[in-house]
Amino acid sequence: MKKSNTWRRSLAPSRLDLRRLILALTIASALIPFINTFYAGYLVQRQQLIDTTLEGHHAYATKLAKSTDDFLQSALQQLAYSAQLMASHMKEPGYLTQEAHRLRLQTKSFNSVTIIDPTGYVLATSPETLQIKGKTLQSAGVVETLTKRGPVVSQPYLSTAGNYIVFISQPIFSTDGQYLGAVGGSVYLKEDNILDTLLGSHFYQDGTYVYVVDKNKHIIYHPDSQRVGDRVINNDVINSVIKGESGAATVFNSKGVEMLAGYAIIPVAGWGIVAQRPKATTLAPLNKLMRAVLYKTLPIALVMLVVIWWSARRIASPLRQLANGAHDMDKPETAQNIQAVKSWYFESHELKKAMLKGLNRLQRNITKLREDVNTDPLTGLGNRRHLEAAVTAFQTQELSFSVIAIDIDHFKRINDSFGHDTGDEVLTQLAHTMREVSRVGDVACRVGGEEFLLLLPNTPLDAAANAAERLRQLVEDMALADVGHITISLGVAHWPDSDMDIKAVFQQADAMLYAAKRSGRNRVMVSEAGSMPHKT
Numbered sequence: 266m267k268k269s270n271t272w273r274r275s276l277a278p279s280r281l282d283l284r285r286l287i288l289a290l291t292i293a294s295a296l297i298p299f300i301n302t303f304y305a306g307y308l309v310q311r312q313q314l315i316d317t318t319l320e321g322h323h324a325y326a327t328k329l330a331k332s333t334d335d336f337l338q339s340a341l342q343q344l345a346y347s348a349q350l351m352a353s354h355m356k357e358p359g360y361l362t363q364e365a366h367r368l369r370l371q372t373k374s375f376n377s378v379t380i381i382d383p384t385g386y387v388l389a390t391s392p393e394t395l396q397i398k399g400k401t402l403q404s405a406g407v408v409e410t411l412t413k414r415g416p417v418v419s420q421p422y423l424s425t426a427g428n429y430i431v432f433i434s435q436p437i438f439s440t441d442g443q444y445l446g447a448v449g450g451s452v453y454l455k456e457d458n459i460l461d462t463l464l465g466s467h468f469y470q471d472g473t474y475v476y477v478v479d480k481n482k483h484i485i486y487h488p489d490s491q492r493v494g495d496r497v498i499n500n501d502v503i504n505s506v507i508k509g510e511s512g513a514a515t516v517f518n519s520k521g522v523e524m525l526a527g528y529a530i531i532p533v534a535g536w537g538i539v540a541q542r543p544k545a546t547t548l549a550p551l552n553k554l555m556r557a558v559l560y561k562t563l564p565i566a567l568v569m570l571v572v573i574w575w576s577a578r579r580i581a582s583p584l585r586q587l588a589n590g591a592h593d594m595d596k597p598e599t600a601q602n603i604q605a606v607k608s609w610y611f612e613s614h615e616l617k618k619a620m621l622k623g624l625n626r627l628q629r630n631i632t633k634l635r636e637d638v639n640t641d642p643l644t645g646l647g648n649r650r651h652l653e654a655a656v657t658a659f660q661t662q663e664l665s666f667s668v669i670a671i672d673i674d675h676f677k678r679i680n681d682s683f684g685h686d687t688g689d690e691v692l693t694q695l696a697h698t699m700r701e702v703s704r705v706g707d708v709a710c711r712v713g714g715e716e717f718l719l720l721l722p723n724t725p726l727d728a729a730a731n732a733a734e735r736l737r738q739l740v741e742d743m744a745l746a747d748v749g750h751i752t753i754s755l756g757v758a759h760w761p762d763s764d765m766d767i768k769a770v771f772q773q774a775d776a777m778l779y780a781a782k783r784s785g786r787n788r789v790m791v792s793e794a795g796s797m798p799h800k801t
């Protein structure tokens with residue numbers, strides 16, 4: 266197991282591998298749609314929330330504008346009714362004071378009530394603590410009232426008594442239509458007033474608030490009373506509302522905070538009312554929601570990630586092992602390692618099968634090549650390289666051996682008489698016979714044109730001489746097509762008996778072979794014990 270791990274890691278992961286590719290691809294294909302959906306969902310919900318809030322604030326501003334308008338209309342009506350009653354009592358200060366009290370206390374619409382004659386002279390006030398009774402007023406509201414001689418809702422101004430007020434008044438006419446003065450109620454914008462009751466109670470903890478501006482962009486009402494009297498400039502919503510428009514928009518307030526504002530006009534006064542809420546406060550629950558979605562999705566995403574990682578490993582593992590196998594094709598353990606690969610899916614299974622088949626063929630070819638390199642192609646016997654390898658092996662193992670040098674007698678004549686092909690056939694036949702007399706472990710080689718050698722390991726000289734004789738006999742007895750009978754001459758030597766030097770032993774065998782030739786051929790000559798000539 267350990268061995269196979271080492272083998273598995275033999276390819277340096279310098280390149281992007283399949284496992285990483287699968288991992289990257291799967292994560293990307295899971296993550297991109299998720300982020301996309303998440304983000305698109307966020308954007309859609311965000312826009313929806315903004316739209317709904319804008320719409321809500323518009324409706325809210327419209328509703329408040331309507332109630333404020335109703336209030337002003339009703340205040341004007343109350344004043345009109347009072348003006349009618351007062352017309353016949355203008356010379357009765359007690360009555361006027363009483364009526365002023367009634368108006369202020371019963372309606373609770375005004376912070377103070379003032380009754381003036383056509384010159385602006387104050388006939389009566391409520392509360393009397395105002396201390397303007399008997400004075401002639403020339404404030405903006407009073408001047409407007411006296412000039413207009415009709416119902417008036419003034420723009421805010423600083424009153425004679427030092428209050429920042431809006432003056433709401435009705436003219437007093439006698440039954441014959443003579444202008445007798447006016448009755449007016451003041452709303453103290455910087456103190457508790459009816460607008461607080463109308464608008465302030467709608468202040469919400471969620472950051473929504475309402476404010477009112479007059480035609481000149483002055484703040485008439487604001488939950489932060491410090492702001493009352495301020496002029497709002499560079500505000501698109503205010504610019505729109507004082508033009509008499511109503512609607513909703515995103516706008517930055519004086520502190521640079523982005524607001525979702527709804528706005529509407531209060532027709533009777535020409536005032537604009539704005540209901541707004543910070544955009545960030547509006548979106549905060551959505552951000553919280555999205556975070557919750559993310560946290561809830563995260564564990565599943567992590568589990569998915571682990572599953573993807575594990576799957577990528579499982580898918581890539583057989584291919585990686587096979588790739589390592591392809592890399593180490595020349596190593597002997599590769600076939601075994603490839604065999605051990607768990608190819609659990611079709612492609613890897615086919616690849617494994619093909620690789621094993623290829624490897625098998627490759628190894629067969631290598632074996633054949635090795636054999637070919639050491640083999641004489643004509644006879645199939647070993648060649649000189651094979652002989653050298655065998656001798657080296659004997660030497661290494663300190664194995665004694667006998668050498669039989671073999672040469673066909675008058676082979677030239679055979680070639681000349683029957684042709685080269687028949688000569689080749691004779692060589693092949695001799696090789697065949699050599700194999701017949703050989704035992705397992707003997708080495709038969711063709712070392713020259715028609716020169717052969719037979720190495721007999723662990724064979725003493727006399728046994729080798731007998732084997733040589735047996736071979737000579739077999740060849741002599743062999744009847745060949747066309748050629749008929751042939752004979753061979755043989756020389757035998759032994760290592761180490763004939764000579765300690767291996768080279769010399771081969772030369773001895775050769776010498777014995779030539780001796781056999783010289784002695785008339787078709788015989789065996791042995792290096793030490795002398796020749797054992799045989800005649801056919």
Ligand SMILES: Nc1nc2c(ncn2[C@@H]2O[C@H](COP(=O)(O)OP(=O)(O)OP(=O)(O)O)[C@@H](O)[C@H]2O)c(=O)[nH]1
Nearest residue numbers: 672673674675676677678680685686688689714715
């Ligand atoms: N057919 C064939 N002939 C070969 C091959 N190699 C060598 N020969 C021939 O073998 C003959 C060897 O002749 P020699 O060694 O001169 O002598 P010989 O005719 O065998 O006579 P002695 O050895 O003296 O008995 C030559 O005619 C070579 O052409 C081969 O591969 N095939």
